[in-house]
Amino acid sequence: MRTEGRAKRLPRAVRERQIMDAAVDVFSRLGFHAASMDEISDVAGISKPMLYAYLGSKEELFATCIRREATRIMEAIATGVEPDQEPDVQLWSGLRAFFGFVGENRASWQVLHRQASTQGGPFAAELADMRGRAVSLVAALLTQSTKAPATQHEAESLAAALVGAGESLAEWWLDHPEEPAGVVAARLMNLVWMGFGDLVDGNVWHPPSRR
Amino acid sequence: MRTEGRAKRLPRAVRERQIMDAAVDVFSRLGFHAASMDEISDVAGISKPMLYAYLGSKEELFATCIRREATRIMEAIATGVEPDQEPDVQLWSGLRAFFGFVGENRASWQVLHRQASTQGGPFAAELADMRGRAVSLVAALLTQSTKAPATQHEAESLAAALVGAGESLAEWWLDHPEEPAGVVAARLMNLVWMGFGDLVDGNVWHPPSRR
DNA sequence: CCAGGTACCTACTGGCGAGTAAGACTACTG
DNA sequence: CAGTAGTCTTACTCGCCAGTAGGTACCTGG
Numbered sequence: 294m295r296t297e298g299r300a301k302r303l304p305r306a307v308r309e310r311q312i313m314d315a316a317v318d319v320f321s322r323l324g325f326h327a328a329s330m331d332e333i334s335d336v337a338g339i340s341k342p343m344l345y346a347y348l349g350s351k352e353e354l355f356a357t358c359i360r361r362e363a364t365r366i367m368e369a370i371a372t373g374v375e376p377d378q379e380p381d382v383q384l385w386s387g388l389r390a391f392f393g394f395v396g397e398n399r400a401s402w403q404v405l406h407r408q409a410s411t412q413g414g415p416f417a418a419e420l421a422d423m424r425g426r427a428v429s430l431v432a433a434l435l436t437q438s439t440k441a442p443a444t445q446h447e448a449e450s451l452a453a454a455l456v457g458a459g460e461s462l463a464e465w466w467l468d469h470p471e472e473p474a475g476v477v478a479a480r481l482m483n484l485v486w487m488g489f490g491d492l493v494d495g496n497v498w499h500p501p502s503r504r
Numbered sequence: 505m506r507t508e509g510r511a512k513r514l515p516r517a518v519r520e521r522q523i524m525d526a527a528v529d530v531f532s533r534l535g536f537h538a539a540s541m542d543e544i545s546d547v548a549g550i551s552k553p554m555l556y557a558y559l560g561s562k563e564e565l566f567a568t569c570i571r572r573e574a575t576r577i578m579e580a581i582a583t584g585v586e587p588d589q590e591p592d593v594q595l596w597s598g599l600r601a602f603f604g605f606v607g608e609n610r611a612s613w614q615v616l617h618r619q620a621s622t623q624g625g626p627f628a629a630e631l632a633d634m635r636g637r638a639v640s641l642v643a644a645l646l647t648q649s650t651k652a653p654a655t656q657h658e659a660e661s662l663a664a665a666l667v668g669a670g671e672s673l674a675e676w677w678l679d680h681p682e683e684p685a686g687v688v689a690a691r692l693m694n695l696v697w698m699g700f701g702d703l704v705d706g707n708v709w710h711p712p713s714r715r
Numbered sequence: 716c717c718a719g720g721t722a723c724c725t726a727c728t729g730g731c732g733a734g735t736a737a738g739a740c741t742a743c744t745g
Numbered sequence: 746c747a748g749t750a751g752t753c754t755t756a757c758t759c760g761c762c763a764g765t766a767g768g769t770a771c772c773t774g775g
Contacts, residue, residue, distance in 0.1 A: 302722055302771065326537030329762060340724055342765075351763065380704065438704050446683065450676055450691050451703075457672015458665040465664035472657065480661050488699030490709070492662075493591065493649050498701070513741065513752055540732060551754055556734065 309347050312337045316348075317358050321403035325355055325416070356419055359409050362401040363423035369394040370427070380438040385482050385500060387430075388459065392474040395463045403467075406460055428452045455485050520558050523548045527559075528569050532614035536566055536627070567630055570620050573612040574634035580605040581638070591649040596693050596711060598641075599670065603685040606674045614678075617671055639663045666696050 303311075315337035319328045330351055334341045348354045373390025374383055395402045409420035431452035459481060466477050486498045514522075526548035530539045541562055545552045559565045584601025585594055606613045620631035642663035673692050677683065697709045 305722080308722085324537070326535070330764080331762070339722095341763090342725095343723065345764065346722090381701065384700070435700065435704070446680065447691065450673060450680070450683075450688065451695055451700075453676035454669040454673040454692055454695055457675070458669035461668015461671060462661060462665040464668070465661055469657065469661070472661075477661065480658065481665055484662055484665055484696065484699070486699045486701045488695070488697045488702060489595070489646065489662075490592065490697045490702075491699060493646070516751080519752085541734080542732070550752095552733090553735075553755095554753060557752090562733070 305347065308337075308339065308343065312339070312344060312348055313358060313361060316354055317362060317400050317404050320355060320358060320408055321400040324408050352416075356416060358404055359416055359419045362398075362405050363420065365398070365401060366391075366394050366405065367423060367426060370430075380434055381482075381486055381498070382500065383434060384431075384486065385478075388478040388482055389475065391459060392463065392466070392478040395466070396474045399467065402463060406464070424456065427456050431455055458485065516558065519548075519550065519554065523550070523555060523559055523565075524569060524572060527565055528573060528611050528615050531566060531569060531619055532611040535619050563627075567627060569615055570627055570630045573609075573616050574631065576609070576612060577602075577605050577616065578634060578637060581641075591645055592693075592697055592709065593711065594645060595642075595697065596689075599689040599693055600686065602670060603674065603677070603689040606677070607685045610678065613674060617675070635667065638667050642666055669696065 312333070316333050319333045319336055322328075323332075330341055330344055333354075334344045337344070344354070348357060370387055370390045373393070374387045376383065378386075405420060405423075409416045428449060429452070432448040435448045435451060462477060462481050466472065483492060483498050487496060491497075523544070527544050530544045530547055533539075534543075541552055541555055544565075545555045548555070555565070559568060581598055581601045584604070585598045587594065589597075616631060616634075620627045639660060640663070643659040646659045646662060670692060673688060677688050694703060694709050698707060702708075
């Protein structure tokens with residue numbers, strides 16, 4: 294990752310991107326506390342004062358990383374999901390988009406999921422915000438499509454469980470990278486749409502038409 | 505939490521328990537890096553050298569905490585689950601035991617789930633071990649009861665998703681403590697056994713007989 | 716070719732926290 | 746009442762790391 298020898302005097306915007314990339318890399322590998330500003334500046338190929346001049350304190354830098362990565366992943370999902378479709382198709386497209394993104398951006402995922410959640414203060418809030426948006430999305434999907442009247446808590450907690458299942462499966466996936474994204478996404482889709490009850494009977498869910 | 509003034513000269517075994525309790529408390533609130541040995545010894549009501557004399561280095565102490573809490577939670581589940589029953593009943597009793605434990609031991613849960621997973625090194629291994637046992641338990645339940653032949657990966661990843669859903673729901677629950685454990689457990693049971701597909705049609709799962 | 720701004724650096728400070736040295740106090744044992 | 750084993754303390758060392766002081770090189774417009 295270390296940038297090679299002496300690419301000098303770049304404009305600020307470019308340096309900021311380099312620094313952010315390095316920061317996400319280091320934070321994702323080491324976590325907030327164990328990561329040092331020295332290492333980040335080293336990986337970015339600049340000196341520490343530049344880091345402070347451009348991105349502020351360590352906490353500010355970390356918060357900025359979280360915000361950037363959270364925005365990226367939410368945009369990826371929003372782009373991938375197909376509104377005005379049946380609920381199951383919407384969920385399916387959302388899951389595909391999510392696992393697709395994680396597969397291509399492991400570091401982004403780690404800095405979001407593993408690191409941000411454990412640091413107190415504004416980081417958790419930043420992450421909780423994105424997570425909350427994801428949960429609301431699923432909760433709305435559930436509420437609008439269910440026939441039985443469900444409480445707010447009901448839908449929200451189910452959505453939280455689903456989002457958590459996705460997060461956990463993504464984590465599992467990091468240790469089994471040979472599986473394609475589509476397969477992993479399909480497994481989760483089957484679990485949450487059909488349930489174990491159907492799966493043990495051999496009933497599976499599949500998309501209405503091979504898109 | 506701070507133990508009150510000068511309870512003097514206790515036997516080693518008692519002190520060790522006090523220290524472990526304090527350590528779990530502090531680690532769960534602050535995380536591994538942010539927690540200081542000074543604070544732990546302070547909360548435990550002793551001085552730092554005692555800490556080192558009895559429990560070794562900070563890393564050793566943390567690993568010991570994880571092992572203790574992991575053992576406690578796995579034992580709670582093992583005690584609660586009812587073998588030789590139908591798969592859904594086994595799952596249900598396991599979920600009840602899990603949420604029951606988390607409800608009564610928030611700190612234990614946090615030190616396990618949030619803190620341990622983010623620190624590299626032996627901690628993650630320690631936790632992954634427990635988590636792996638939980639996943640294997642569920643995977644076995646799935647494999648033995650399914651009629652369709654499932655691959656190892658298939659069962660394992662589904663189990664990982666389920667365990668993650670449970671973890672995530674437990675986390676959600678920490679922010680909504682007014683809900684009773686049984687209700688939360690039932691929600692997850694419905695999600696993973698019936699699936700959204702059934703739930704939106706108003707079909708719910710319920711235990712075969714009100715135990 | 717100078718003025719001033721922007722990119723960039725080396726080399727420091729100051730504090731926090733892990734781990735320890737060296738001994739003091741208590742209690743049991745003979 | 747020694748002696749010894751186990752409990753417990755104060756008061757340090759020492760390294761790491763966030764953050765900064767005080768510059769140097771380079772470019773751009775006049």
